[in-house]
Amino acid sequence: MTTAAILANPASGKDIRRLVAHGSVFDNQEKVRMVRRLLLGLARTGVERVIYMPDAYGIVPRALNSIEVPLLVEAIEMPVANSQEDTIRAAEIAETLGAGVLVVLGGDGTSRAAAKGTREVPIMALSTGTNNVFPVMIETTVAGLAAGLVAANRLPREATCRRACLLEILMNDEPADIALVDAAVYTDLFVASRAVWDMDKVPRLFMTRAAPEAIGLSAIGGQLTSILPGEPRGLALTLAAHNGGTPVTAAIAPGMFATVHVQDMETMLPGRVFAVEESPCLIAVDGEREVIVRRGQRAGVRLSTDGPLVVDIRATMARARDARLFTGPANGKNNHEKRRGS
Amino acid sequence: MSLSKEKMVAMFKTMNRIRLFETKLQEFFAAGRIPGFVHLYIGEEAVATGACASLTDTDSITSTHRGHGHLIAKGGNLKLMMAEIFGKSSGYCKGKGGSMHIADFDLGILGANGIVGGGGPLAVGAGLAAKYRKTKDVTVCFFGDGASNQGTTQEALNLASAWKLPVVFVNENNGYGISCPQCKSMAVTDIADRAAAYDMPGVVVDGNDVLAVYEAVNEAVKRARKGEGPSLIECKTYRWRGHFEGDACTYRCDEELKEWIAKDPIPRFEEKLVENGVLKADGVARIKAELAAELDEAIAFAEKSPLPEPSALLDDVYA
Numbered sequence: 001m002t003t004a005a006i007l008a009n010p011a012s013g014k015d016i017r018r019l020v021a022h023g024s025v026f027d028n029q030e031k032v033r034m035v036r037r038l039l040l041g042l043a044r045t046g047v048e049r050v051i052y053m054p055d056a057y058g059i060v061p062r063a064l065n066s067i068e069v070p071l072l073v074e075a076i077e078m079p080v081a082n083s084q085e086d087t088i089r090a091a092e093i094a095e096t097l098g099a100g101v102l103v104v105l106g107g108d109g110t111s112r113a114a115a116k117g118t119r120e121v122p123i124m125a126l127s128t129g130t131n132n133v134f135p136v137m138i139e140t141t142v143a144g145l146a147a148g149l150v151a152a153n154r155l156p157r158e159a160t161c162r163r164a165c166l167l168e169i170l171m172n173d174e175p176a177d178i179a180l181v182d183a184a185v186y187t188d189l190f191v192a193s194r195a196v197w198d199m200d201k202v203p204r205l206f207m208t209r210a211a212p213e214a215i216g217l218s219a220i221g222g223q224l225t226s227i228l229p230g231e232p233r234g235l236a237l238t239l240a241a242h243n244g245g246t247p248v249t250a251a252i253a254p255g256m257f258a259t260v261h262v263q264d265m266e267t268m269l270p271g272r273v274f275a276v277e278e279s280p281c282l283i284a285v286d287g288e289r290e291v292i293v294r295r296g297q298r299a300g301v302r303l304s305t306d307g308p309l310v311v312d313i314r315a316t317m318a319r320a321r322d323a324r325l326f327t328g329p330a331n332g333k334n335n336h337e338k339r340r341g342s
Numbered sequence: 343m344s345l346s347k348e349k350m351v352a353m354f355k356t357m358n359r360i361r362l363f364e365t366k367l368q369e370f371f372a373a374g375r376i377p378g379f380v381h382l383y384i385g386e387e388a389v390a391t392g393a394c395a396s397l398t399d400t401d402s403i404t405s406t407h408r409g410h411g412h413l414i415a416k417g418g419n420l421k422l423m424m425a426e427i428f429g430k431s432s433g434y435c436k437g438k439g440g441s442m443h444i445a446d447f448d449l450g451i452l453g454a455n456g457i458v459g460g461g462g463p464l465a466v467g468a469g470l471a472a473k474y475r476k477t478k479d480v481t482v483c484f485f486g487d488g489a490s491n492q493g494t495t496q497e498a499l500n501l502a503s504a505w506k507l508p509v510v511f512v513n514e515n516n517g518y519g520i521s522c523p524q525c526k527s528m529a530v531t532d533i534a535d536r537a538a539a540y541d542m543p544g545v546v547v548d549g550n551d552v553l554a555v556y557e558a559v560n561e562a563v564k565r566a567r568k569g570e571g572p573s574l575i576e577c578k579t580y581r582w583r584g585h586f587e588g589d590a591c592t593y594r595c596d597e598e599l600k601e602w603i604a605k606d607p608i609p610r611f612e613e614k615l616v617e618n619g620v621l622k623a624d625g626v627a628r629i630k631a632e633l634a635a636e637l638d639e640a641i642a643f644a645e646k647s648p649l650p651e652p653s654a655l656l657d658d659v660y661a
Contacts, residue, residue: 016558019561191553192551201370291489
């Protein structure tokens with residue numbers, strides 16, 4: 001049965017960056033509306049079943065309140081912990097249940113959690129978070145079409161998906177965590193509210209991609225060079241404590257700019273370990289203080305080309321157009337319309 | 343996060359002071375030694391402590407029926423609190439108000455409040471006064487998930503934003519309004535979502551992580567002092583005891599309680615402090631012993647204080 005999975009994070013878009021910066025309050029009802037349109041898109045493509053991560057708000061069940069779709073929609077059977085563990089677990093289970101695509105609604109942090117759950121099921125990350133570099137902002141109706149085409153294998157995989165890079169966080173030489181976009185060494189001892197905004201506490205910054213139009217910590221690298229998503233190289237920056245080096249100003253959070261002093265810039269090639277000199281410290285992954293480096297522990301960061309498979313929505317839709325999947329008399333109707341007409 | 347070691351130790355003490363105070367009241371109520379109802383704050387200590395850590399004596403708080411933790415975190419006098427709860431004439435309200443009416447204007451404690459949702463309008467009033475007087479003082483309005491459904495709370499949020507008042511709304515979402523679970527009384531799961539309707543920042547934090555609460559409220563207080571208006575911070579937490587002492591808690595299961603006890607905010611903070619060298623194990627023991635002695639003094643003060651005289655019955659009656 002052609003299956004798509006939806007992992008909508010009810011907690012995304014609500015952290016302290018609404019206070020320290022100017023992030024939007026992303027309410028869950030908006031996620032419901034996004035999922036509703038996503039389901040309508042999926043239903044047009046041959047997807048037969050949708051499985052979803054359960055959550056306390058009931059994002060997907062609420063999305064079904066006002067639409068009828070010819071889809072079998074089922075919750076993934078799992079305990080709800082109300083933490084990022086839910087996303088990781090749901091992604092793992094979705095792979096075992098044969099999902100052909102994983103549609104993730106959240107920010108960079110949610111995308112990272114999904115990638116911790118599976119590297120093999122193509123991920124389509126849609127933005128509902130704060131600093132969104134990995135997920136895309138796109139109308140979910142169209143995203144649903146693209147996700148459905150991938151799930152139903154209606155187009156060659158190489159035309160629709162690409163493998164992303166990631167950063168492996170090493171603790172005593174063993175992989176301990178990952179980051180999809182950036183990892184920042186943070187000279188504080190407490191995770192607390194998780195977000196990173198005090199750049200005086202960031203002496204080292206690593207990233208898998210860099211773009212001048214990006215937001216978040218990787219935007220700093222984006223003002224120095226460009227690294228495309230999936231390109232097998234990353235960027236390591238050493239920041240000076242105060243003045244010195246090259247001053248770089250970038251938008252590190254919505255409505256928030258920081259000027260840092262870049263002392264050194266190195267290309268990260270896959271497999272090379274960049275040692276974290278600070279100890280104790282924290283390592284923030286994709287903008288969230290997450291990994292605790294205790295005194296005496298040896299931490300490092302390494303670029304890997306073995307990241308998650310990512311759906312390229314634009315490429316998928318272009319290929320669908322070229323294949324005339326939505327052109328001509330036989331292609332304009334979905335199963336739902338056929339059923340109603342029969 | 344710019345918190346000194348001394349400040350973190352003070353916060354640790356406050357959390358333990360609240361826990362000890364409430365645990366003792368639990369014993370006293372069960373033994374029939376105190377009159378009236380008490381609504382205990384056990385399990386929620388991180389919220390009051392983290393929120394009040396950014397406030398000065400001239401800043402204000404409005405509290406709730408579950409107010410002991412707020413009052414202690416804002417510097418309330420344990421002797422006067424205990425005496426009031428014992429109904430003694432030496433108490434904060436001369437023994438006539440009890441648990442839900444304790445106030446100390448000198449410390450900016452504008453009162454516990456027996457009315458669910460009663461604190462919001464008071465906080466807006468205090469915020470308006472501060473703005474009018476140009477004092478830069480901030481008011482923290484504590485309110486529960488049940489109160490967030492009251493019109494008074496929504497009116498307060500609206501007016502605070504419309505008038506850009508220095509008020510920080512700290513929601514303690516413990517999942518239940520008396521015995522009614524949030525899912526049966528509310529169309530949303532995150533009360534912070536409602537901030538968008540009032541054009542103010544809305545943030546969700548782990549209410550059992552005192553540093554997470556501190557960081558969020560500290561930023562909100564800074565905004566308020568700069569004249570940037572109110573904020574809404576939702577702290578997800580849980581009360582270990584019933585709505586009131588004596589509540590059989592038939593509306594929730596033991597597993598749920600156990601899950602939250604495993605997230606006890608006090609050992610969580612203690613572990614972090616010890617791990618990072620802020621406190622040593624013997625320091626923790628010493629603090630707990632000091633707090634126990636402090637509480638014993640408050641209890642002794644309350645016990646030996648006299649009850650109000652019958653002749654004082656009509657004193658302080660204003661209407």
